Amino acid sequence: MAAGQPEIVEALARLDAITRRLRRECPWDREQDERTIVPHTLEEAYELADAAQRRDDAKLLDELGDVLFQVHFLSLLLEERGAGDLAQVADHCREKLIRRHPHVFGETEAATAGEVLANWDKIKQEEPGRERGLFGEVPENLPAPLYARKVQRRAASSGFDFPGVEGPLQAVRDELDELSAAGTPDERFQELGDVLFAAVNVARKLRVDPELALRAASDRFRSRVSAGESLAASEGRSWHDLEPDEQLAYYARARLNEGVTDR
Numbered sequence: 001m002a003a004g005q006p007e008i009v010e011a012l013a014r015l016d017a018i019t020r021r022l023r024r025e026c027p028w029d030r031e032q033d034e035r036t037i038v039p040h041t042l043e044e045a046y047e048l049a050d051a052a053q054r055r056d057d058a059k060l061l062d063e064l065g066d067v068l069f070q071v072h073f074l075s076l077l078l079e080e081r082g083a084g085d086l087a088q089v090a091d092h093c094r095e096k097l098i099r100r101h102p103h104v105f106g107e108t109e110a111a112t113a114g115e116v117l118a119n120w121d122k123i124k125q126e127e128p129g130r131e132r133g134l135f136g137e138v139p140e141n142l143p144a145p146l147y148a149r150k151v152q153r154r155a156a157s158s159g160f161d162f163p164g165v166e167g168p169l170q171a172v173r174d175e176l177d178e179l180s181a182a183g184t185p186d187e188r189f190q191e192l193g194d195v196l197f198a199a200v201n202v203a204r205k206l207r208v209d210p211e212l213a214l215r216a217a218s219d220r221f222r223s224r225v226s227a228g229e230s231l232a233a234s235e236g237r238s239w240h241d242l243e244p245d246e247q248l249a250y251y252a253r254a255r256l257n258e259g260v261t262d263r
Contacts, residue, residue: 021071049209049212100123
């Protein structure tokens, strides 16, 4: 049964109490500050993303709890130095959501997700204390695919964008041609970056998360190579002793078996 509002409030209060006790009584928790905690926060966020990508609801529930604890703990660190608390975090978030959704809470019209994002970015730029400029406050420490997508989104919010996906797809083809023609290491480095950047733009237009899509592709490749290695072992052969074309044959068989399993 889904919890109602009183149950949610009570559960959050219990978590808050546990967080405060850990901060007081656990030697490890007492030593932490935001710089030491944030790496754990990022790790938990990636585990949450993996659970979402796998559509594993039980794992998603677990990882959401871990991320929620991170929010409570970091908010408590703010409280300890008089810089804010969890209530202020929640209220600030609520106010920001209302301000950035004028099509819901105001009179602004936004018929598409693209218009919502454009309004969002425009409102952000007008907020006091924000770094000015089209690319103001784009974190440079984002994973490269997400950094590229963020930069592209900002450019698109100004109207600098292809109207559909065919333009970005053609850009990938063009960049691949330029990569093939590259003659020096520096040129190959630059052109490969352009290929990856163009591919991220396609992902953005298709509303596919490039980070999760690449991880999923890597997992599929890993699984198929492992399955090919197992097939070779079942026939008394060592993967490392195989010729490349033999490895490819086992890889292809693994893919075929994968299709049989799916059916």
